[in-house]
Amino acid sequence: MARAMKEMHLRSESRDEALEYVQSLFDARFSPVRTGGEFHFDHSRMDCEDWTLDDLTFEGGGFASEPYGTVTVCRVRTGGIEIASNRVERQFSAGSLFVMADAQEAHTTRWFDSSCTLVRIPVARLEKMAERCLLEESGFSILGREPVSTNAARKWLDVVRFSHRLTLDDAGSDLTRRAFGDLIAALTLETFPNTAVAESADVRVREDAPSVLAQALEFMYVNADTPIRVADVARFSCVSRRTLEMMFRDHMSSTPVKYLRDCRLRRIRQELSEARPGDGTTVTLVAGQYGFSSMSRLASYYHDKFGELPHETLRRHEG
Structure with missing residues (x-):
């Protein structure tokens, strides 16, 4: 029997009301962050099976969040967004497409008069898709926030836009929404560097790897088209070259030189x-x-x- 698509919406000028609403949506603990100026929160969500499409306009605030078990991809339409975690701190402007949060990553997000589209995908769905494509059990973790190429980003956006239009029409059945969920999951694996897909990472990172290693991997992949060297990676990661090499050896059975060459x-x-x-x-x-x-x-x-x-x-x- 087809399940009706669930839709939610809140428009509010109250920080407390917005906080309570967000916590109910993500089933995680949030705390408010102020950015100055008047507060305005306008959010709508389409709940499509186990993945969601969110539309958000946010002014004068942000949230600090504990991990909430999904990968969230964000497309900034206007304004800017700042993301800070124990791995990296980045600012994204209008037109940016990026992974806002990994599934097991606490982070703080600040919105600066911005509007954006969010797609949330459970890690279990991404792992299942990776296993289906690779024919092997595979763990999943994000290695880089930004797309591997402009073409990959364009394909991801085209599919999300089309699925958005289709799901607005209730004629889009559960079967259709499920199929689009699978397609978006597959494209997410192809679009953003991760540990599950061989094209994104030829070496697997052990689960007990330190966060500084994940930070180094992201820096190397994002800057593969610049003349960075291992010394630059160590300097960025605030560790010695020897420490960096030992982390690669112990947690990846590889070397920084080889990984940087493979990224390129x-x-x-x-x-x-x-x-x-x-x-x-x-x-x-x-x-x-x-x-x-x-x-x-x-x-x-x-x-x-x-x-x-x-x-x-x-x-x-x-x-």
């Missing part, structure tokens, strides 16, 4: 895979953006990792 190889493969006929993409051009001046060395690393040469990836997707 994955980004190169992503860009070659997104090439279209006539757009000017060449292996040399893309390789140079990620610091590879020797095409023979790139070809060797690339073939060892992906089982084909860079120009074969490019030719397959252009054709």
Whole structure:
């Protein structure tokens, strides 16, 4: 029997009312954070099976939250949002698409006269999707907040917009909403760096890994197209190079040098895979953006990792 889609909405100028409402939605403990100015909170949610679509306009406030067991992806439409956790502190402006919160991550969010769209996906659904695609049991944790490429972000947004329009029409059945939930989960795995999908992480991070290691991994992936070195990663992470190398050895059975090279190889493969006929993409051009001046060395690393040469990836997707 089809289950009616559940919709919720609150528009309020009261911090206490907004706080109580948010805690009921997320089933977690929140505390208010002030940002100055008048307070305005306008939120609506469509509850589609076990994933949700939220629309939020927020001025003059924010929340500190304990972990609430879902991955939340945010698209900022206007204004700005600041996210702070034990891993990283970032600011995002209009047009940004990013992971607001990992499932097991306490964080503080401040909204600055902003409006945004939020998609919340349970970790269990992402793990189930990863197992279905990889045919193996796989843990899940976010490694980077931002999309692996602009094309991946565009595909994710297109699907979310279409599913939003469809679910507004009650003719969209439970089956349809469930299918879109699966598609959004799969695209989330492809779009944001994580430990479940091989294309996002070739090495698995142990569950007891320190938070500083997760911070280093995110820094390396996000900055793979810049000339950073291991010393820069250690400096960013506020640890010595030796300490960083020991963390990689103990928790990832890898090295910072190899992981940084693999990040760059994955980004190169992503860009070659997104090439279209006539757009000017060449292996040399893309390789140079990620610091590879020797095409023979790139070809060797690339073939060892992906089982084909860079120009074969490019030719397959252009054709």
